[in-house]
Amino acid sequence: EVQLVESGGGLVQPGRSLRLSCAASGFTFDDYAMHWVRQAPGKGLEWVSGITWNGDSVGYADSVKGRFTISRDNAKKSLYLQMNSLRTDDTAFYYCSKDLGWGLAATMFEYWGQGILVTVSS
Amino acid sequence: QVVLTQSPSASASLGASVKLTCTLISGHINYAIAWHQQQPEKGPRFLMKVNNDGTHNKGDGIPDRFSGSSSGAERYLTISSLQSEDAADYYCQTWNTDVGGVFGGGTKLTVL
Numbered sequence: 001e002v003q004l005v006e007s008g009g010g011l012v013q014p015g016r017s018l019r020l021s022c023a024a025s026g027f028t029f030d031d032y033a034m035h036w037v038r039q040a041p042g043k044g045l046e047w048v049s050g051i052t053w054n055g056d057s058v059g060y061a062d063s064v065k066g067r068f069t070i071s072r073d074n075a076k077k078s079l080y081l082q083m084n085s086l087r088t089d090d091t092a093f094y095y096c097s098k099d100l101g102w103g104l105a106a107t108m109f110e111y112w113g114q115g116i117l118v119t120v121s122s
Numbered sequence: 123q124v125v126l127t128q129s130p131s132a133s134a135s136l137g138a139s140v141k142l143t144c145t146l147i148s149g150h151i152n153y154a155i156a157w158h159q160q161q162p163e164k165g166p167r168f169l170m171k172v173n174n175d176g177t178h179n180k181g182d183g184i185p186d187r188f189s190g191s192s193s194g195a196e197r198y199l200t201i202s203s204l205q206s207e208d209a210a211d212y213y214c215q216t217w218n219t220d221v222g223g224v225f226g227g228g229t230k231l232t233v234l
Contacts, residue, residue: 047223
């Protein structure tokens with residue numbers, strides 16, 4: 001059974017940093033691209049960032065480019081999102097998601113975690 | 123830039139069928155899309171991928187009541203024999219090399 005478990009969320013002040021983690025199990029982690037998708041309370045889904053199976057290529061939404069960094073550790077079967085210079089509009093549930101494929105092309109989000117809440121507020 | 127358009131809401135009676143629509147913007151009508159279901163207070167769940175030729179590939183454990191189809195720029199999700207647990211938000215999603223992941227605004231389905 002595929003499982004994706006996010007951790008590291010919480011309340012943080014504007015301008016500060018936070019690092020999210022996602023622990024994966026139930027599939028061959030290093031065969032697939034991985035993503036972060038977020039959802040502000042009461043709003044729709046927004047893709048945040050993605051990374052290829054080996055980490056050689058990454059992509060970011062314009063809204064987080066230059067502030068967020070995605071990474072992965074295949075040995076630990078873990079995905080990360082380093083979030084710097086956080087803003088109040090970054091407040092959202094953050095979901096870890098497994099791609100159908102290994103690259104960042106024709107991506108479909110096949111499995112989702114339960115999400116972790118990040119609240120940016122003073 | 124790829125845009126996906128969905129009606130904000132839909133409703134149908136228990137036991138009936140409903141067809142949800144996701145429309146691709148002109149110039150991108152050959153894109154495949156995915157349908158995702160999000161029940162209240164839960165994370166999203168992948169339902170299926172729908173190709174531009176109408177073929178679809180369902181996710182693990184998705185009941186036969188859920189099916190996908192396509193016509194031109196439109197991608198459809200049909201749910202038959204509606205059950206109370208089908209009340210949820212439904213999002214279509216695709217990918218564009220320039221902008222990355224793209225989601226429609228979602229359709230809130232009410233089961234009467």
